[in-house]
Every structure is written in structure tokens, then in C-alpha cells.
Amino acid sequence: MSTDNKEDYVRDIYLQHREELCRYIVNKCGVKSSEAEDIVHSAFARFVGMESPLSVENPRAFLYTTSYNIAIDLKRHNQVQNRYTQSVVDNDAEIIEAVGPEREVEGKQRLGIISRALWGMPQKRRQLLMMSRFDGLSYAEIARQVGLSETVVRKHISNALADCHKALQAQS
Structure with missing residues (x-):
């Protein structure tokens, strides 16, 4: 398949599934729609970056799974970041209390x-x-x-x- 056909194929898949994937990620993972857009975009970037995206038998399933995994990774990252931020805030509160x-x-x-x-x-x-x-x-x-x-x-x-x-x- 030529490069133009490959690009058309990927663009068609993107246009066909983007909105549906965003709704799925918002509902399934509880993220904001702007975050869902970023997640879905990342999933498509992985899809396009594959050696042969044309060989994927079910691109929709691949994109659903990839989007979900990216969303879960993002939530985990945010949880770690929130725990760290809270520990810094707690530590600062202890320091402030020490300055009695x-x-x-x-x-x-x-x-x-x-x-x-x-x-x-x-x-x-x-x-x-x-x-x-x-x-x-x-x-x-x-x-x-x-x-x-x-x-x-x-x-x-x-x-x-x-x-x-x-x-x-x-x-x-």
C-alpha cells in the first residue's frame, strides 16, 4: 500500500473513531473531555507510529485498549503526583507548626x-x-x-x- 493510501487509511480511522473513543474514556475513566482528547490523540500517535498499522486486524479494538491503558497510566501518574504534593504540604505544615x-x-x-x-x-x-x-x-x-x-x-x-x-x- 502506498504512503498516501496509508495516510488516508489512518485519517479515516481517526475521523471514524475519535469522538467515540473520547466519550468512552470520559465515561470509563472519569477524566475531563480535554484530557480524553489528549489520551485518544496519544493512542492514535502510537497506532501511526507502529511499524505496520495496516496489519492491525481490528484498529478500533486496538485504539480502545491503547486509550484505556494510557488513561490508566495517566491516573496512576496523577495519584503519585498528588501523594507527593500532599506529603510536601504536610511537611510544610509541620515546619510551620514547629515555628511556634x-x-x-x-x-x-x-x-x-x-x-x-x-x-x-x-x-x-x-x-x-x-x-x-x-x-x-x-x-x-x-x-x-x-x-x-x-x-x-x-x-x-x-x-x-x-x-x-x-x-x-x-x-x-
């Missing part, structure tokens, strides 16, 4: 300690630390902006972090 009132109070206390440490350090040191940590600038970018060497910027920021760490350690 005690942790919130502790966080506010630590923030107060850091704030006091920042305001207690020399202005240049505080400015460079904030440019690094809050503005996300690299040491080289900070050095260019403030007219200092990168080594001096690195030393100021290191000292600022050490000051913050000492303040936290003193309160523990």
Missing part, C-alpha cells in the same frame, strides 16, 4: 540583639555590612562604590560579622 510562639519570640530577641550590635558598630563598618548582606553587592562592587580596596572592605565586613556573632554569644 516560642520560636517567634526567640527570633525577635535575636533580631533585637543584631540590631543593637549593628547600631553599636562604627558607621562605615555597618554601611559595608548592609551593602554586602542586604543589597547583595560583592566586595569588589562595594569597594568601587565607596572608594576603598577590596581587602579593606572584606576586613570591615568580617569584623562586623564577628561583632554580631559576639553579641549573640553574649546573650546565649
Whole structure:
């Protein structure tokens, strides 16, 4: 059979069975009609992709079986995905619960300690630390902006972090 005849044969089968297959998949598998369209399209793609679709004795039965199998695989995949999503949501809920009132109070206390440490350090040191940590600038970018060497910027920021760490350690 020529390629044109093969394409005509497949197109005729598609036009003849597409709607019927979509209704079947919607009713049998409980999927939305748009999903059924995708499933049936995939089944036809498998049919066309076969080495010899013309050798299939009952293309309608082949397409019904293939469509059903694709739908079942899709439902299984969705169930696994839903279970995973639910486990992530459950895990996040546990984390949120772990951040209870005690942790919130502790966080506010630590923030107060850091704030006091920042305001207690020399202005240049505080400015460079904030440019690094809050503005996300690299040491080289900070050095260019403030007219200092990168080594001096690195030393100021290191000292600022050490000051913050000492303040936290003193309160523990």
C-alpha cells in the first residue's frame, strides 16, 4: 500500500473513531473531555507510529485498549503526583507548626540583639555590612562604590560579622 493510501487509511480511522473513543474514556475513566482528547490523540500517535498499522486486524479494538491503558497510566501518574504534593504540604505544615510562639519570640530577641550590635558598630563598618548582606553587592562592587580596596572592605565586613556573632554569644 502506498504512503498516501496509508495516510488516508489512518485519517479515516481517526475521523471514524475519535469522538467515540473520547466519550468512552470520559465515561470509563472519569477524566475531563480535554484530557480524553489528549489520551485518544496519544493512542492514535502510537497506532501511526507502529511499524505496520495496516496489519492491525481490528484498529478500533486496538485504539480502545491503547486509550484505556494510557488513561490508566495517566491516573496512576496523577495519584503519585498528588501523594507527593500532599506529603510536601504536610511537611510544610509541620515546619510551620514547629515555628511556634516560642520560636517567634526567640527570633525577635535575636533580631533585637543584631540590631543593637549593628547600631553599636562604627558607621562605615555597618554601611559595608548592609551593602554586602542586604543589597547583595560583592566586595569588589562595594569597594568601587565607596572608594576603598577590596581587602579593606572584606576586613570591615568580617569584623562586623564577628561583632554580631559576639553579641549573640553574649546573650546565649
